[in-house]
Amino acid sequence: MNQALSFPKGIISKIRGQCIVIQGNDIDTDRIIPARFLKCVSFESLGENVFADDRTELKGSHSFDLEENKGASILIVNQNFGCGSSREHAPQALMRWGIRAVIGQSFGEIFHGNCLAIGIPCATAAAEVISELQKIVIMNQNKAWTLDLNKLLISNDIKDWKVNIKAGPLEMLKTGHWDATRRLMHNDKELTRTMESLPYLKGFNDGVKMKSNRI
Amino acid sequence: MSSGTLYDKIWDLHRVADLPGGATQLFIGLHLIHEVTSPQAFAGLQDKGLKVRCPNLTLATVDHIVPTTDQTRPFVDPLAEEMLSTLEKNCAMHGIKLHGLGSGKQGIVHVIAPELGLTQPGMTVACGDSHTSTHGAFGAIAFGIGTSQVRDVLASQSLSISKLKVRRICITGQLREGVFAKDLILHIIRKLGVKGGVGYAYEFAGPAVDNLSMEERMTICNMAIEGGARCGYFNPDEVTFQYLKGRLHSPNSEEWPRAIKWWGSLSSDRSSLFDDEVQFDAAKISPTVTWGITPGQSISIDENLPEPESLEPSESLIAKDAYKYMNLKPGKKISGLPIDVCFIGSCTNGRLSDLQDAAKVAAGRKVAKGIKAFVVPGSEQVAKSAEAQGLDNIFRQAGFEWRAPGCSMCLAMNPDRLEGQQISASSSNRNFKGRQGSAKGRTLLMSPAMVAAAAITGEVTDVRDLLPNNY
Numbered sequence A: 001m002n003q004a005l006s007f008p009k010g011i012i013s014k015i016r017g018q019c020i021v022i023q024g025n026d027i028d029t030d031r032i033i034p035a036r037f038l039k040c041v042s043f044e045s046l047g048e049n050v051f052a053d054d055r056t057e058l059k060g061s062h063s064f065d066l067e068e069n070k071g072a073s074i075l076i077v078n079q080n081f082g083c084g085s086s087r088e089h090a091p092q093a094l095m096r097w098g099i100r101a102v103i104g105q106s107f108g109e110i111f112h113g114n115c116l117a118i119g120i121p122c123a124t125a126a127a128e129v130i131s132e133l134q135k136i137v138i139m140n141q142n143k144a145w146t147l148d149l150n151k152l153l154i155s156n157d158i159k160d161w162k163v164n165i166k167a168g169p170l171e172m173l174k175t176g177h178w179d180a181t182r183r184l185m186h187n188d189k190e191l192t193r194t195m196e197s198l199p200y201l202k203g204f205n206d207g208v209k210m211k212s213n214r215i
Numbered sequence B: 001m002s003s004g005t006l007y008d009k010i011w012d013l014h015r016v017a018d019l020p021g022g023a024t025q026l027f028i029g030l031h032l033i034h035e036v037t038s039p040q041a042f043a044g045l046q047d048k049g050l051k052v053r054c055p056n057l058t059l060a061t062v063d064h065i066v067p068t069t070d071q072t073r074p075f076v077d078p079l080a081e082e083m084l085s086t087l088e089k090n091c092a093m094h095g096i097k098l099h100g101l102g103s104g105k106q107g108i109v110h111v112i113a114p115e116l117g118l119t120q121p122g123m124t125v126a127c128g129d130s131h132t133s134t135h136g137a138f139g140a141i142a143f144g145i146g147t148s149q150v151r152d153v154l155a156s157q158s159l160s161i162s163k164l165k166v167r168r169i170c171i172t173g174q175l176r177e178g179v180f181a182k183d184l185i186l187h188i189i190r191k192l193g194v195k196g197g198v199g200y201a202y203e204f205a206g207p208a209v210d211n212l213s214m215e216e217r218m219t220i221c222n223m224a225i226e227g228g229a230r231c232g233y234f235n236p237d238e239v240t241f242q243y244l245k246g247r248l249h250s251p252n253s254e255e256w257p258r259a260i261k262w263w264g265s266l267s268s269d270r271s272s273l274f275d276d277e278v279q280f281d282a283a284k285i286s287p288t289v290t291w292g293i294t295p296g297q298s299i300s301i302d303e304n305l306p307e308p309e310s311l312e313p314s315e316s317l318i319a320k321d322a323y324k325y326m327n328l329k330p331g332k333k334i335s336g337l338p339i340d341v342c343f344i345g346s347c348t349n350g351r352l353s354d355l356q357d358a359a360k361v362a363a364g365r366k367v368a369k370g371i372k373a374f375v376v377p378g379s380e381q382v383a384k385s386a387e388a389q390g391l392d393n394i395f396r397q398a399g400f401e402w403r404a405p406g407c408s409m410c411l412a413m414n415p416d417r418l419e420g421q422q423i424s425a426s427s428s429n430r431n432f433k434g435r436q437g438s439a440k441g442r443t444l445l446m447s448p449a450m451v452a453a454a455a456i457t458g459e460v461t462d463v464r465d466l467l468p469n470n471y
């Protein structure tokens, strides 16, 4: 696991690091993090259990277990990655293993949204691009990659490939507004105004200030 | 687009801001939390170094994982113990009130908030649990949210959310004897489909609702989500006010007249516009039982199981799947089907009136041989009131087990579960594959009185045959 890397914060414009590959279409969130790991009190231990069942089956030869992939941060996948249940545990598990960006042909919609909410860009690329990238990464020809959100390119020191991120999410990542919690907290003045106008919070009396202790 | 409905009025009152991308920031007046969906949300707060915005509008309880037999701490299941102690720690750290075991106020989250008078007309209520729709019975907008949204509400007392359309479900006629609110909502879901309500809030209205008690209204709203509607509601009326009067968190006597005046003004206007309207005649409904793996797969007790080919094409595939899983055959009657386990409880039907209805059937009779039957009150208060009326003794004498409050076998996150292919008669709300704790376990949803009838005869039975004035 890549513990040196801190979790995403603020403006996200460049992700540098090593790539790692998961091949196959329709890899659902149950495979990313099996249901039994949902009976837990924090996301913390999810990193070690990412792809748990797939990894057990492959007995050490799963790409998330290979020595040369230690510390990788950019995940290259195929079609419809992250389909299935809405569990936020899936992107959390990937992030806690060390993943900071995912590049694929397409993504499950809720997974995509959940990734954005924790600051993990999901970039799409053409099928040819994905297969070329996967080949190069698997052959381990190059370790230094950069995903540039401004130029929308994934590059090593030899070549660039075009990727795409939808305008809305791209804007949110580049301006650092991908964090829904912060965005909601930002409107606290308006929130206070709304709260103060609610009859049930002030004894149903127009002239009265808010009751401070409802529960 | 709807206008002038209770949903529109409450929405407008709680709107904080319009967010980029078209969503609305909605203020949440009551946030309920429990041990299963809150720990990661609190961890999310910690990760970001944030505080709880309004601890005094937040209430916690423990329900999903609690054992219903031996509740001594630490629990036998270390994971369950860890979940409860994490909730205790989080509540203590953030100044949130927790109604824990033995407090006299613990219970299923959707049972305790109404009985404490916390859920009131005109509020927005959110909880990390899909059956939050229950609270709409009071004329509130109440809906379930995911874990990241729990974190958002903790941090900002608000949510990013989009407005739903409103469908008015007009109910005429009166429920006949032996037919309950559960039968009504099962029937509605069967007719409108489990996805029929997606994108809608359901307003339950019409001449029949005046005679529905608050507990019946809660049963109906509870299962709105099973019909795909994220929230369901009734307009507040005299029945609502009478229920709320004098409860712990209800407005005090000085506030009361102003409260009911405001509550009364929230009802959908006569001139309201709805996005859709449908009608049901309650008098035509019979006791209803699910036979499949979705709450929409139900039939009347006197009907034959449907041929998959006779259903809509979209339904026939899942019907075939259901027959295979349930090991049932089309064309047969559901009554007479032998049962293994009988469960009375859950946030759908674990309230006092539900236990009274079931006790009427159980009184003076015996649970059939080989049947495991148990009653799990929805809360400590429900248990106390039921015991004061001697219901626990009626059940025990009939051979039911009388348990401590919790979610129990509704979703089997605690030790109460089906084994192997066992089939249960259950007063809960979901009959999904494996829902009751065994990957092959089978669930038949029905009213609590029908569950009691099944326990007595050992098979699916028309409860009307066991009622005193058998007609």
Ligand code: SF4
Residues within 6 Å of the ligand: B063, B064, B108, B109, B110, B129, B131, B346, B347, B348, B406, B407, B410, B411, B428, B429
């Ligand atoms: S009783 Fe069942 S549906 Fe209700 S909150 Fe508990 S687990 Fe959820």
